[in-house]
Amino acid sequence: MKNIITLLVIFILIGCKEQEKKEAIQYFKKYDETAEIDQQQSHENSRMKFKLLQSKFLNMNEVFEPFQKDLEQFSEEEYNRLKPLIIERSIPVIQQSIKEGNLSYEKLTLFYLYRIRKFESDSTKYLNAIISLNPNVIQEAKERDKAAKEKEVDISSVFGMPILLKDNINTTNMVTTAGALALKDNQTNDAFITKQLKTNKALILGKVNLSEWAYYFCSGCPLGYSAIGGQTLNPYGRKVFETGGSSAGSGVATAANYAVATIGTETAGSITSPSSQNSVVGLKPTIGLLSRSGIVPISSTLDTPGPMTKSVIDNYILLKALLGKDTSDEKSFELTEDEKQFKTQNLEGKKLGVFTALLNDSIYKKTIDEIKSAGATIVEISPEQTSLQGFLTLLNIDMKHDLPKYLNDKKVSEKTVKDLVVFNEQDSILRAPYGQQLFEGIVKDTTSADAFVKVKSNLKEAGLSYFKVFETEKLDAILSINNFHSAYSAVAEYPNLTIPMGYKETGEPISLTFIGLPKTEFKLLSLGMAFEKLTKERKLPKDYE
Template sequence: MIEAPQQWIVEADIDTIQEALERGDITSVQLVLLYLERIRNYDRPINSMLELNPDAIEIAQALDEERQRTGRRGRLHGIPIVLKDNIDTHDKMHTSAGSIALAQSIAPDDAFVAARLREAGAILLGKTNMTEWANGMAESMWAGYSSRGGLVLNPYGPGNVFIGGSSSGSAAAVAANFAAGAIGTETSGSIVNPSGYNFVVGIKPTIGLVSRTGLIPLSLTQDTAGPIARSVKDAAIMLSVLAGPDEQDAATLAGAEHVHGDYTTFLNKDAMQGIRIGVPRYYCESLDEAPLAILESAIRVIQSLGGTIVDNVSVPCAGIEWDRSVVRYEFKRGLDDYLAKLNPNVPVHSLAELIAFNEQHADQALKYGQRGLTRSEDTTGVLTDEIYVNGLRHNRHMSREQGIDYALKEYDVDALLFLGHNGSEIAARAGYPLITVPGGYADDGRLSAAGYITDGPYGITFAGTAFSEPLLIGLAHSFEQATKYRFPPTLIPSPETQ
């Protein structure tokens, strides 16, 4: 058996855990108990976990027995994974997008990604807290806050270091070693933003690579689920399970030819050699001194690995105003459709009913108001309206032909480099992939405009054209292996365990 198992799970990667399970050094039941103990001991100051799966131990027991009878299903067999609270699971856990209105809602079916994880033998350990309605509630809402779960704090400096959102709990839980990995969702920055600030790896896939069926929707054309992990390899392992066609999501049928069965085959520490990477300096103009130094350091690392930096790449879309009515239309249409299918016992079945519910429970529900919800309700939600169609056409053209694809072609580069989530809006409108990897740790004691210290983790992000995940995974892995910046946070024990 493994000595000091509580310490062993800290920073343990998926393959290491799987090898220990195969040798019989540990069982999945013991593994679940170790993670549950760690959550109990350390999550209270972080608040990353919204609820735990009451059947997790029994599921682990069944998977242990299956391993003995017929062998493992694959690399995720018996591995605990946590899910963002806007991903449906048809079990004893609730799916609420952080809203008290859905606090007792049990989804009618598993989301496609949840079903894929179960089929792969993963243990769905719990649901993670998030920015309510994936930041669709109110623009003023603090990242990581939900009326149901309260505020998620960054394990690298609870209350001081920015957490990022909206997959805040997913990134914090992985950073704090509360599970082997997590699934987040992104509409615009919601995976890469918290991943960067929590020193973990996040992949935002191309729209159409991973199904959206069973995700509480925000944007039809921008939403996607994606993996959050402590290494590029672990993220690639999870992406291999998540990616694939779904008859209920037409975008995945169009993207089926781009799916790869095993994304770990693209892990190559020499992937940077001969690669040309563009740096759009427009997106660096507002950076403070400490994060800018991290970007400059990343550029030097890339050059040392044989990559060519094409600096000061410009894109015609830089500084334009995106048409934000697109997401408002899609949010109303998608949320009305989702809520209408919920159990009759759930108190809301439309966006209008949700707004009314929040007004009736204002003390709990409206700490930051609900301007995002009301602005969406003010649209028709009809996706053939001229306002919507023109807005979608504008966003796609500017983000693709006048954005990412323009830069790649005009400057003959293979990928673009950003600090953290700075390139997330352009990739969101284009529907293109991003991968964030730990890029460095700032330590200068400065304050940001929001009052947070700028000390803490920062990620760097590689962006590419549609379905360029193989390239981006290789680049991120090469950078990660050359730097190995990630280290686990020093956690504060929960008060009741002291």
């Protein structure tokens, strides 16, 4: 009997120690956000009147579980030692530090994991930027270190660079949710661009939050909200400034230095908007330059992925790694070698269009004056406003057909937009707290095939007409603010490059957007490089230094 009691005591003690150990590693803890939500209701922006902040679905302790042992060996002292080598550093600078032996791909990966946990587990600083992490990423980083010892690495490459993907881009070992509970178990093969990153030996660090269904789901709802990930927050003003959407997590994670870079997607403004709001460099390429295969779609007509980075040079490096002709994407094309020329050039002699109506903005006006002083020829333009009637019809009919094609071979129960509407109605508080007005609109839209062809044709013509000043004035680019002209660029299928140009008196970021003709991404990046060197406006968010 005495032995039995002794054994019971031992088991109890062991159980207590195991429980203490479990409790000790619970970095992420839910808290009562009622007061915060109440305070948000007085926000002057109706889209900032949040109904919730924290995800009701994610358990970030489980997301970080594969890295517990490795992170136990990574101290705060080590984190602080590595900060100067990593924070706000470009890919070539980071690669050079690794080449010189001051850093490794494993340490770089651990640094980002530690940093994400550090901020995301803090109830006063979390940004809800992360949905999932690649459980194998540390081992993959070790393999990159081993390979780097055997063969010299190009410092202008993505080799070993931890990259975060928007969670509508397929990955083999992380589910692809588009932020929706209906896709919480959506296991997929890699998207074409994911394969390209892996071919170029980048590290897929994880997946980031987004506006659910790429913000073609609810009407007037908060940017950066998804049922899976909760409410993404802007590091330049948590609960004060919008994140931009739909690539909210991509913009926020880049701004906060949660990875070397991220990938976003855009239909109309979903890269330029969050890039602008989070003071990062975002490229929305010509539609078809980057493959859309394996990405949860809105519109096969307008969708495109694109790189989001802290600098123009990183954007160029990441774009190169994503390039490739995809035979399963009917719009996919390859650039000629001439079209891929990237030169660090001066602004002198360049002819740039400037919107007369935007010169009332003091930051835009100051920026244009600087560009003019650098030798560029500035041409004021006031394009005739052309109608974009039918834009929602285009998105409705494309998504009605494109989303079922994506879902067809997936192990999910819901296969159509109508199925998803019914699924969300079963628990609207959890699945669609802001409604699903746009999804309901898709179901109701009965536009015929012939009418749809005409809508697409009219919109393309409207976009081209709006930008005809390119030819009449022989412009190298047109300069806009943020995503102000994203809809016109979308229907014209023109590339946009957004670069930080300053901060408003409130501290909210504002960006200059270069609009170019199709297939001029590398020309835009060259112009962007010259502009970035001239102004150097990007600043790290104050509380995330």
